[in-house]
Amino acid sequence: MNIVIFGAGAIGSLFGGILAKNANVVLIGRKNHVEQIKKKGLRIKGKTNAVVDISAFECVEDVLFSPDLVIISVKSYDTENAVNEIKKILGKNTYVMSLQNGLDNIEKIKKVVDKKRLFVCITTHGSVFSKPGVIIHTGIGKTKIGSIEKNIFVEHKFVDLFNKSGIKTNVSNDIMYDIWAKGVVNSSINPLTCFFKCKNGYILKNPILEKLMEQVCYESVSGAKACGFNLVYEDALDLTKEVIYDTSDNFSSMLQSIQNGCKTEIDSINGYIAKTGKKFGVDVSLNEILVYIVSNLC
Ligand SMILES: NC(=O)c1ccc[n+]([C@@H]2O[C@H](COP(=O)([O-])OP(=O)(O)OC[C@H]3O[C@@H](n4cnc5c(N)ncnc54)[C@H](OP(=O)(O)O)[C@@H]3O)[C@@H](O)[C@H]2O)c1
The missing domain is CATH 1.10.1040.10 (N-(1-d-carboxylethyl)-l-norvaline Dehydrogenase; domain 2)
Known part of the structure; x- marks a missing residue:
């Protein structure tokens, strides 16, 4: 599966780094973080200890494939911006997942993404951005994935990938x-x-x-x-x-x-x-x- 994580900060880098075990993951983040990841790999400390060899870029234009899944992990005040960026790489088979807190993200993402292709991931894992190239997994938590539209069952595919990679995840029947x-x-x-x-x-x-x-x-x-x-x-x-x-x-x-x-x-x-x-x-x-x-x- 080809995955783009848009907003590689604390939680996006953590999930991207873990999912990279079983998927082709590209992180989109800020210059210093991207440079350090390119030089030394993504270093995850704390509850997870790993150095992950993973692709990282500063902008979506550098992504050379059509993603199966784009995970948005920017803070909610950056969602509109993120959506405007990711729409450049959305193919007709791309799913989008919000890995964010906040009550208004879906409203903003729905303006660009068909709600049948839109998922939400809620997690109680904790992650902190330590310094460029390094994040700290501060707490192991629970994760749920659910679709915005009823009777869409694609989330099982993502739930399986998350579980296989070590992020314990359940399907939510009512993610809103x-x-x-x-x-x-x-x-x-x-x-x-x-x-x-x-x-x-x-x-x-x-x-x-x-x-x-x-x-x-x-x-x-x-x-x-x-x-x-x-x-x-x-x-x-x-x-x-x-x-x-x-x-x-x-x-x-x-x-x-x-x-x-x-x-x-x-x-x-x-x-x-x-x-x-x-x-x-x-x-x-x-x-x-x-x-x-x-x-x-x-
Ligand atoms: N951290 C956690 O433990 C945790 C757990 C559950 C849920 N969440 C939720 O997840 C979301 C993200 O939280 P976070 O703690 O991971 O925040 P974060 O560390 O600030 O990560 C977001 C990253 O995206 C970057 N970014 C924003 N716009 C970008 C753009 N156009 N291009 C490239 N990079 C861009 C930000 O850079 P700048 O800062 O330079 O703008 C930042 O590095 C929030 O809604 C939060 O509530 C977090």
């Missing part, structure tokens, strides 16, 4: 629901850790912060329901608390972005909940406040 379930969790944890500059675990150690997290979670579930995703508040809260316990010693990706002076994905998570919730008359005032605060921290 899963995206929202993860989005609600992220909306309830990430911005609060930015405001309080704390590790995830602190949210459950401070009763005021815990109450605030519960209220954001309630509001985000209401937003999800208004958009047609029947999430149950108690389940969403349990899942949020489970994620906080499991990642209590971690800084959230949103806080890491702020610490690194980068943009965050707040607009695609709380921003999207606020925008769509408001449209349906849901009270999304906490999400709006969090968007305002985090946007002003960047």
